[in-house]
Amino acid sequence: MVRRVVVVGIVLAVVLTPLMGWAQSKAVLPPIMPLRDIKPGMRGIGRTVIQGQKIEEFDIEIMGILQGGGDVIPVRHLILFRASGPVTDRSGGTAAGMSGSPLFINGKLIGALSAGYLWQPGKRELALGTPIEDMLTVLDLPNGTAQTPWPRTFAASEPFHIGRRAITRVVVTDTLAQAQRVDEAGLPGMTAFIPATFPVMVSGLSPRAMGFLRQALGAAQPLLQYDQEGATFVASPITGGSSVGILQVRGDVSYGGMCTVTLRVGDRLLICGHPWDQMGEVEYALTTSDIVTVVRTLQEPFKEGNLGDLIGKIDQDRGPAIRGVIGRMPRMLAVRVAVTDLDAGTRIEKGVQVVRRRDLAKTFAAAMALTAVDRARGQILGGGTASVKITLRAKGLPRVISRENVFYNSRDVALASLLDLPDALNFLLYNDLAPLDPVDMNIEISVTGKRQTAAIAETTVERREVAPGERLRVHMTLRPFQEQTVPSRVIEISIPRDFPRGPAVLVVGSAGRQVSLESAPEQGLAQLLQQEPQPSPAATLDGAIQLFEDYGKNTDILLQLIPFGLPPEGSEFVKFDVFAGEVVRTDWVVQGEIQIPILIR
Structure with a gap:
């Protein structure tokens, strides 16, 4: 099935790949122009797709080189250039979906479009490119390689002008809001660009699940919802300038975006010229894509397109580029x-x-x-x-x-x-x-819609004073919702010999997780998912499996005898050899809680 995708808000490009184009006979690098040979005033071309799968060329003019890093940040560079020509006239400049578009001077590959400047009246023509020398380090990167940070501040080799402003330093921010704060600060000679990180597109979720997803992922991750629509297209062979889809979730729910291929060498692709999440070694899905049109808006033009068949995987998500491998499926x-x-x-x-x-x-x-x-x-x-x-x-x-x-x-x-x-x-x-x-x-x-609950109607103990090593006999009565009360049951709780002497509390209630869903329920679930996982209270895997399968059910009644002053929660209370306790199985969701003071002599 092919899915309709809308790409909005950041420099991105769409790539198309056919099943027929999976194989490439020779793994040969094209001619490369090193960064040291790139000078202001040089002219060249970029390649991208703005409709269908036809790769078209736009003009570029080099404005300068930005040097970044220093101190603990590895030294890196970005190429500042201006895009022009009939293709960018039609697209409204560097549209969302063009990141990864390969850039050439005199037939030699110099890098890929990777970031854009949003505050441009009319056409968005000012952009940044990642040098191909940095990107090539990702092409042959062995699995298991540690990831390195991407620099955020760059110094221009020569001042350049945006309108009447002379710029000497560029900050590459993560979000539009951060870029706006940099610009509003009004620091002399400084401006902000935004990495061409594609907006993430989501399909297949209900409106409420979409709200939950936004809550779970946070405001820093822009999400665009789109409807899955059937579409058919024959993908062209993939090469530099083609458009591809990248998915982290696929099936009845999709989560991903589209980017442009910078370079293909054999079955390996360099894509985007920037990271997605910069997670290092990964396994994402690589798909074909087809561009429907470029939508021009007041804020930024963007590409609209379709995602197609699974053709391989993304195995590296790094600062300079994303690496794809055609013909190898992701796990x-x-x-x-x-x-x-x-x-x-x-x-x-x-x-x-x-x-x-x-x-x-x-x-x-x-x-x-x-x-x-x-x-x-x-x-x-x-x-x-x-x-x-x-x-x-x-x-x-x-x-x-x-x-x-x-x-x-x-x-x-x-x-x-x-x-x-x-x-x-x-x-x-x-x-x-x-x-x-x-x-x-x-x-x-x-x-x-039926209510299948039972309340703890009454709980009594035969003695309020017991000694370590003895048994505490508890009488308990349940009242199912709108049904007759269940006859009283007697439960015996063994008091460990090392149980602390002094006042204690018998707590009788549901063994299940007590979570309030009365206000902001989606937020409550998101918070549960985001909580740091705690070490298992079990000592072995078999013990952890038993706890997972049998402990903490809402239909169970948990009776705990707790030394006075300690809360009836936390992993320690799972260990019944330390604290006295019993579990009673029922056929209903148990509601209510009763506490009875007990003295351990």
């Missing part, structure tokens, strides 16, 4: 979600492949599950009960493991049903007891 984490509305009899199934990156896997698994629940129920808010089963597979696990839990919420059962996802994903992706190689995750959710 990604498969996440599948199935939601059944038991009242309506409807079922929705969705699946994605997510880059094997912990933060994105956690975020998109939750966003896709939220989308599936919202669409299966045909509503955003609404109370009810959800039964959830999460199944995990990974190399390093002794078997397939799964966790089943039941959730109730009177306002938003869809979000409540996802509250086990952070722990499941942390177990799979951040396991501190064994090296796990995740394979896939399956989430099965069944939702009903």
Whole structure:
């Protein structure tokens, strides 16, 4: 399936690649002009696509060389140039989607368009290029190489003018807001450019899941939502100036953008002339793309296009460039979600492949599950009960493991049903007891509007004073919602011989996670996903599996005898050999909590 993509806001380019163009007979570098030979006043051309898959040329004039780095930052350079000609007249200057466009002087490759200057009246013609010498270091970079920082401040070899201003220093900022602050500071001889980091495009999410995604990723990451539309095109062979798609999530949900190929050598590509996330060694999806048109706006022109077939992978995301490899497919984490509305009899199934990156896997698994629940129920808010089963597979696990839990919420059962996802994903992706190689995750959710809860109606103890080594007998009564009270049960809690003497508290309540979803529920889920994973309280992987599968369920009643003054939470209270406790299984989501003072003699 081919997807319609809109690219907005930053210098970016689109590349097209056909299945027929995967192979290239010779891995030969084109003629290269070193940075030392590039002088102000030199003229040349750039190559890009602004419609379809036809590579066209625009004119460039070198204005100067910017030198960056110093101190702890590696010395780097950028090429300052002006773009012109019929192609940029049609595109409105350096449009979003042109980053990576190869630049040539006298037939020799000098670098790639990588950053633009936004404060230009009329046509956006002032831009920066990454020297090809820096980019070539990424082409042959071996896996496992540490990443290095990209400099942010550059000094011009000679002053240049923007309008009446003489510029001697350039700051390359991460965002438009940062660039505006630099410009508003009015520092003499200084201005700001923005890296041609493409705006990220997202499709397949419900409006609420899109809001959750923005909350989880933060304001620094611009997101553009687009609809998936069927489209067909035959991709042309990929070469310098072509357009390609880069995806970190693909399937029923897509997350990625488009960039221009600077150079192809054999099956390897240098793309963009800038990083995406600068994560170093990665595995993203590489696809074909096709440009529909360049949309001209008051702020910045941008390319609109379609993403096509998977043709390879991105394996390096570095400061000078992104490296693609044609014909080698990325290893990604498969996440599948199935939601059944038991009242309506409807079922929705969705699946994605997510880059094997912990933060994105956690975020998109939750966003896709939220989308599936919202669409299966045909509503955003609404109370009810959800039964959830999460199944995990990974190399390093002794078997397939799964966790089943039941959730109730009177306002938003869809979000409540996802509250086990952070722990499941942390177990799979951040396991501190064994090296796990995740394979896939399956989430099965069944939702009903019926309330399946029970309140702890009454809890009493036979004695308020017990000694270490004795048993505390507890009588407990449950009252299911709008049903008859369940006959009282007797639970015995063994008091460890080393239990601290003195006052203690018997806490009786749900064993499940207590999270409020009353206000800003999407924000609450995002915060859970962003929390730093804690070390497992278990000593072995088998122990951690048992905790994951059996502990902390909303249908369980947890009875804990806690020394006075200590909170009934934290990993220490999982260790029942240290603190006295028992778990009682029920058929309902348990609500309410009772505390009884106890004296340990």
